[in-house]
Amino acid sequence: MEEKKMISEKELENVSGGIARIVNTGDYRDAAIRIAPGLSTMVIGTLPNGTMANATGRFVQADGRNWAEIDYPICGWIKGSILGFDY
Numbered sequence: 001m002e003e004k005k006m007i008s009e010k011e012l013e014n015v016s017g018g019i020a021r022i023v024n025t026g027d028y029r030d031a032a033i034r035i036a037p038g039l040s041t042m043v044i045g046t047l048p049n050g051t052m053a054n055a056t057g058r059f060v061q062a063d064g065r066n067w068a069e070i071d072y073p074i075c076g077w078i079k080g081s082i083l084g085f086d087y
Contacts, residue, residue: 018071019055021083023047033076037067045074055083 023031030046037060047053054072059080061067066080080086 018057021053021055021085023049023051023053023078023082024084025049025082031078031082033070033074033078034067035076037062037077039063039065041077044076047073047078053078053083055085059085 025031028049030048031051032043033045033047034041035044040063051073053070056069056071058069059066060069060077066085067077068080068083068085069077070083
């Protein structure tokens with residue numbers, strides 16, 4: 001079993017509360033992080049499965065999907081289901 005990386009105090013400086021979640025795409029693909037909610041918006045980065053992400057608590061529906069804003073380890077938007085948000 002892969003050991004999860006702990007967030008250092010330095011990394012926590014950019015986190016403003018929120019909900020810590022583990023990225024789970026359900027397969028081998030990395031999760032796309034987008035500049036705004038929606039499938040047609042620019043991908044600004046990716047996160048591999050098992051990465052800890054911090055959801056800010058902001059959620060939006062776009063393109064028939066729920067999107068969650070994250071602020072760690074990158075600021076952007078991710079499909080909510082990848083972080084276990086099914087609403």
